[in-house]
Amino acid sequence: MTPPQSIQLSVLRWAPPVVHGLVRDLRVRWALEEAGWPYEEHVVSPEDQASASYRALQPFGQVPALRCDGLKLFESGAIGLYIAERSPALMPAEPDARAQVTTWMFGALNSLEPPVMMLNVLDMIYSGPKGEEWKALRAFVAGWIETRLDTLVQVMAGKDYVLGRFTAADVLLTTVLRILRDTDLVKTRPALDAYQRRCEARPAFQKALADHLANFARHAPAAR
Numbered sequence: 065m066t067p068p069q070s071i072q073l074s075v076l077r078w079a080p081p082v083v084h085g086l087v088r089d090l091r092v093r094w095a096l097e098e099a100g101w102p103y104e105e106h107v108v109s110p111e112d113q114a115s116a117s118y119r120a121l122q123p124f125g126q127v128p129a130l131r132c133d134g135l136k137l138f139e140s141g142a143i144g145l146y147i148a149e150r151s152p153a154l155m156p157a158e159p160d161a162r163a164q165v166t167t168w169m170f171g172a173l174n175s176l177e178p179p180v181m182m183l184n185v186l187d188m189i190y191s192g193p194k195g196e197e198w199k200a201l202r203a204f205v206a207g208w209i210e211t212r213l214d215t216l217v218q219v220m221a222g223k224d225y226v227l228g229r230f231t232a233a234d235v236l237l238t239t240v241l242r243i244l245r246d247t248d249l250v251k252t253r254p255a256l257d258a259y260q261r262r263c264e265a266r267p268a269f270q271k272a273l274a275d276h277l278a279n280f281a282r283h284a285p286a287a288r
Protein backbone atom coordinates (compact mmCIF):
# COMPACT_ATOMS: atom_id res chain seq x y z
CA MET A 65 0.00 0.00 0.00
CA THR A 66 1.08 3.61 -0.40
CA PRO A 67 2.28 5.02 2.93
CA PRO A 68 -0.21 7.09 4.94
CA GLN A 69 0.07 10.80 4.12
CA SER A 70 0.79 11.99 7.61
CA ILE A 71 2.54 10.05 10.36
CA GLN A 72 3.59 11.51 13.69
CA LEU A 73 5.43 9.39 16.24
CA SER A 74 5.54 10.59 19.83
CA VAL A 75 9.00 10.43 21.38
CA LEU A 76 10.27 11.51 24.79
CA ARG A 77 11.96 14.88 24.76
CA TRP A 78 14.71 13.46 26.89
CA ALA A 79 15.55 10.41 28.99
CA PRO A 80 18.65 9.48 30.99
CA PRO A 81 21.48 7.90 28.96
CA VAL A 82 21.00 4.53 30.69
CA VAL A 83 17.85 4.01 28.60
CA HIS A 84 19.03 5.54 25.33
CA GLY A 85 18.63 2.88 22.67
CA LEU A 86 15.93 1.15 24.71
CA VAL A 87 12.99 3.56 24.84
CA ARG A 88 10.18 1.99 22.90
CA ASP A 89 9.80 4.62 20.21
CA LEU A 90 12.84 2.81 18.75
CA ARG A 91 10.69 -0.21 17.85
CA VAL A 92 8.25 1.92 15.96
CA ARG A 93 10.94 3.98 14.23
CA TRP A 94 12.53 0.70 13.08
CA ALA A 95 9.24 -0.71 11.77
CA LEU A 96 8.53 2.58 9.96
CA GLU A 97 11.99 2.51 8.37
CA GLU A 98 11.60 -1.11 7.25
CA ALA A 99 8.20 -0.23 5.78
CA GLY A 100 9.58 2.88 4.09
CA TRP A 101 6.97 5.14 5.71
CA PRO A 102 8.30 8.67 6.33
CA TYR A 103 7.27 10.16 9.67
CA GLU A 104 7.63 13.22 11.83
CA GLU A 105 8.64 13.22 15.47
CA HIS A 106 6.16 14.54 18.01
CA VAL A 107 8.49 15.42 20.87
CA VAL A 108 6.79 15.27 24.28
CA SER A 109 7.98 16.82 27.53
CA PRO A 110 6.91 15.59 31.00
CA GLU A 111 4.29 18.38 31.00
CA ASP A 112 2.95 17.18 27.65
CA GLN A 113 2.79 13.61 28.97
CA ALA A 114 0.52 14.76 31.80
CA SER A 115 -1.75 16.88 29.58
CA ALA A 116 -5.30 15.93 28.67
CA SER A 117 -4.55 16.29 24.96
CA TYR A 118 -1.65 13.84 25.14
CA ARG A 119 -3.66 11.43 27.32
CA ALA A 120 -6.26 11.42 24.56
CA LEU A 121 -3.54 10.01 22.32
CA GLN A 122 -1.75 7.78 24.88
CA PRO A 123 -3.96 7.21 27.95
CA PHE A 124 -0.99 6.28 30.18
CA GLY A 125 1.00 9.34 29.13
CA GLN A 126 3.80 7.19 27.74
CA VAL A 127 5.57 6.77 24.42
CA PRO A 128 5.24 5.57 21.78
CA ALA A 129 1.98 6.79 20.30
CA LEU A 130 1.28 7.21 16.62
CA ARG A 131 -1.00 9.52 14.72
CA CYS A 132 -1.54 8.09 11.29
CA ASP A 133 -3.83 10.06 8.96
CA GLY A 134 -6.17 10.88 11.86
CA LEU A 135 -5.97 7.45 13.46
CA LYS A 136 -4.58 7.41 17.03
CA LEU A 137 -2.62 4.37 18.15
CA PHE A 138 -0.63 3.47 21.24
CA GLU A 139 1.28 0.40 22.54
CA SER A 140 4.41 -0.47 20.62
CA GLY A 141 3.07 -3.93 19.78
CA ALA A 142 -0.22 -2.63 18.41
CA ILE A 143 1.54 0.07 16.40
CA GLY A 144 4.04 -2.46 15.06
CA LEU A 145 1.20 -4.75 14.05
CA TYR A 146 -0.66 -1.92 12.32
CA ILE A 147 2.40 -1.08 10.24
CA ALA A 148 3.27 -4.73 9.56
CA GLU A 149 -0.21 -5.60 8.34
CA ARG A 150 0.23 -2.94 5.67
CA SER A 151 3.83 -3.59 4.74
CA PRO A 152 5.21 -6.63 2.88
CA ALA A 153 8.64 -5.75 4.31
CA LEU A 154 7.36 -6.75 7.76
CA MET A 155 4.76 -9.42 7.05
CA PRO A 156 4.29 -11.95 4.24
CA ALA A 157 1.01 -12.09 2.29
CA GLU A 158 -0.04 -15.66 2.97
CA PRO A 159 -2.62 -15.84 5.82
CA ASP A 160 -1.02 -18.65 7.84
CA ALA A 161 2.38 -16.99 7.56
CA ARG A 162 0.83 -13.72 8.79
CA ALA A 163 -0.62 -15.55 11.78
CA GLN A 164 2.85 -16.85 12.58
CA VAL A 165 4.18 -13.29 12.62
CA THR A 166 1.48 -12.14 15.05
CA THR A 167 2.10 -15.26 17.16
CA TRP A 168 5.77 -14.37 17.55
CA MET A 169 4.96 -10.70 18.11
CA PHE A 170 2.77 -11.71 21.03
CA GLY A 171 5.44 -14.21 22.13
CA ALA A 172 8.03 -11.43 22.30
CA LEU A 173 5.73 -9.15 24.29
CA ASN A 174 3.90 -11.66 26.48
CA SER A 175 6.38 -14.48 27.10
CA LEU A 176 9.78 -12.82 26.83
CA GLU A 177 9.36 -9.17 27.76
CA PRO A 178 7.66 -9.64 31.20
CA PRO A 179 10.57 -11.45 32.91
CA VAL A 180 13.05 -9.23 31.06
CA MET A 181 11.30 -6.18 32.46
CA MET A 182 11.22 -7.70 35.95
CA LEU A 183 14.98 -8.05 35.83
CA ASN A 184 15.21 -4.50 34.53
CA VAL A 185 13.15 -3.29 37.50
CA LEU A 186 15.30 -5.23 39.98
CA ASP A 187 18.59 -4.03 38.46
CA MET A 188 17.82 -0.49 37.37
CA ILE A 189 14.67 0.88 38.94
CA TYR A 190 14.56 -0.65 42.43
CA SER A 191 16.76 1.40 44.74
CA GLY A 192 16.12 -0.39 48.06
CA PRO A 193 18.39 -2.83 49.89
CA LYS A 194 19.86 -5.63 47.82
CA GLY A 195 20.13 -8.27 50.51
CA GLU A 196 19.44 -12.01 50.45
CA GLU A 197 15.77 -11.67 49.46
CA TRP A 198 16.62 -9.40 46.53
CA LYS A 199 19.36 -11.81 45.43
CA ALA A 200 17.01 -14.81 45.58
CA LEU A 201 14.36 -12.95 43.61
CA ARG A 202 16.89 -11.80 41.04
CA ALA A 203 18.22 -15.36 40.63
CA PHE A 204 14.68 -16.62 40.14
CA VAL A 205 13.87 -14.03 37.48
CA ALA A 206 17.21 -14.55 35.70
CA GLY A 207 16.54 -18.30 35.62
CA TRP A 208 13.09 -17.65 34.17
CA ILE A 209 14.65 -15.54 31.40
CA GLU A 210 17.28 -18.21 30.74
CA THR A 211 14.60 -20.83 30.03
CA ARG A 212 12.97 -18.43 27.56
CA LEU A 213 16.28 -17.63 25.88
CA ASP A 214 17.22 -21.30 25.63
CA THR A 215 13.92 -21.97 23.89
CA LEU A 216 14.60 -19.13 21.51
CA VAL A 217 18.03 -20.59 20.72
CA GLN A 218 16.33 -23.86 19.74
CA VAL A 219 13.70 -22.09 17.65
CA MET A 220 16.37 -20.05 15.87
CA ALA A 221 18.51 -23.09 14.93
CA GLY A 222 19.47 -22.92 11.26
CA LYS A 223 17.54 -19.68 10.69
CA ASP A 224 18.60 -16.10 10.18
CA TYR A 225 15.32 -14.75 11.57
CA VAL A 226 12.71 -16.28 13.85
CA LEU A 227 10.41 -17.13 10.93
CA GLY A 228 13.16 -17.61 8.35
CA ARG A 229 12.68 -14.23 6.63
CA PHE A 230 12.78 -10.89 8.46
CA THR A 231 9.40 -9.82 9.90
CA ALA A 232 7.89 -7.53 12.52
CA ALA A 233 8.40 -10.34 15.05
CA ASP A 234 12.17 -9.78 14.76
CA VAL A 235 11.69 -6.08 15.49
CA LEU A 236 10.03 -6.92 18.79
CA LEU A 237 12.28 -9.85 19.73
CA THR A 238 15.43 -7.83 19.06
CA THR A 239 14.26 -4.78 20.96
CA VAL A 240 13.32 -6.96 23.93
CA LEU A 241 16.72 -8.71 23.85
CA ARG A 242 18.38 -5.28 23.85
CA ILE A 243 16.93 -4.62 27.32
CA LEU A 244 19.37 -7.31 28.57
CA ARG A 245 22.40 -5.41 27.26
CA ASP A 246 23.92 -4.89 30.71
CA THR A 247 23.76 -8.61 31.52
CA ASP A 248 25.54 -11.60 29.99
CA LEU A 249 22.29 -13.46 29.30
CA VAL A 250 22.32 -12.90 25.53
CA LYS A 251 26.10 -12.58 25.14
CA THR A 252 26.62 -16.10 26.56
CA ARG A 253 24.30 -17.56 23.91
CA PRO A 254 26.28 -17.10 20.68
CA ALA A 255 23.39 -17.97 18.35
CA LEU A 256 21.15 -15.40 20.02
CA ASP A 257 23.90 -12.82 20.15
CA ALA A 258 24.50 -13.35 16.42
CA TYR A 259 20.76 -13.05 15.75
CA GLN A 260 20.55 -9.78 17.64
CA ARG A 261 23.59 -8.40 15.82
CA ARG A 262 22.19 -9.53 12.44
CA CYS A 263 18.95 -7.68 13.10
CA GLU A 264 20.75 -4.60 14.42
CA ALA A 265 22.98 -4.50 11.32
CA ARG A 266 19.96 -3.83 9.10
CA PRO A 267 20.08 -0.34 7.59
CA ALA A 268 16.55 0.38 8.85
CA PHE A 269 17.58 -0.35 12.43
CA GLN A 270 20.73 1.75 12.11
CA LYS A 271 18.70 4.70 10.78
CA ALA A 272 16.08 4.30 13.50
CA LEU A 273 18.72 4.15 16.24
CA ALA A 274 20.59 7.16 14.87
CA ASP A 275 17.39 9.23 14.80
CA HIS A 276 16.38 8.02 18.28
CA LEU A 277 19.76 9.05 19.71
CA ALA A 278 19.86 12.31 17.77
CA ASN A 279 16.59 13.36 19.37
CA PHE A 280 18.02 12.86 22.86
CA ALA A 281 21.26 14.63 21.91
CA ARG A 282 19.25 17.61 20.59
CA HIS A 283 17.37 17.94 23.86
CA ALA A 284 20.11 17.04 26.32
CA PRO A 285 20.03 19.28 29.40
CA ALA A 286 22.76 21.92 29.22
CA ALA A 287 25.92 20.96 31.12
CA ARG A 288 26.24 22.75 34.44
Ligand SMILES: N[C@@H](CCC(=O)N[C@@H](CS)C(=O)NCC(=O)O)C(=O)O
Nearest residue numbers: 086087088125126127128139140141
Ligand atom coordinates in the same frame (compact mmCIF):
# COMPACT_ATOMS: atom_id res chain seq x y z
N1 LIG B 1 3.53 -1.35 26.89
C1 LIG B 1 3.92 -0.03 26.44
C2 LIG B 1 5.01 0.46 27.37
C3 LIG B 1 5.34 1.92 27.08
C4 LIG B 1 6.45 2.41 27.98
O1 LIG B 1 6.82 1.77 28.98
N2 LIG B 1 6.96 3.61 27.64
C5 LIG B 1 8.01 4.20 28.42
C6 LIG B 1 9.27 4.38 27.57
S1 LIG B 1 9.89 2.82 27.01
C7 LIG B 1 7.60 5.60 28.83
O2 LIG B 1 6.92 6.29 28.12
N3 LIG B 1 8.08 6.01 29.99
C8 LIG B 1 7.87 7.34 30.48
C9 LIG B 1 6.76 7.41 31.47
O3 LIG B 1 6.15 6.36 31.79
O4 LIG B 1 6.52 8.52 31.93
C10 LIG B 1 4.39 -0.09 24.99
O5 LIG B 1 4.93 -1.15 24.60
O6 LIG B 1 4.19 0.88 24.24
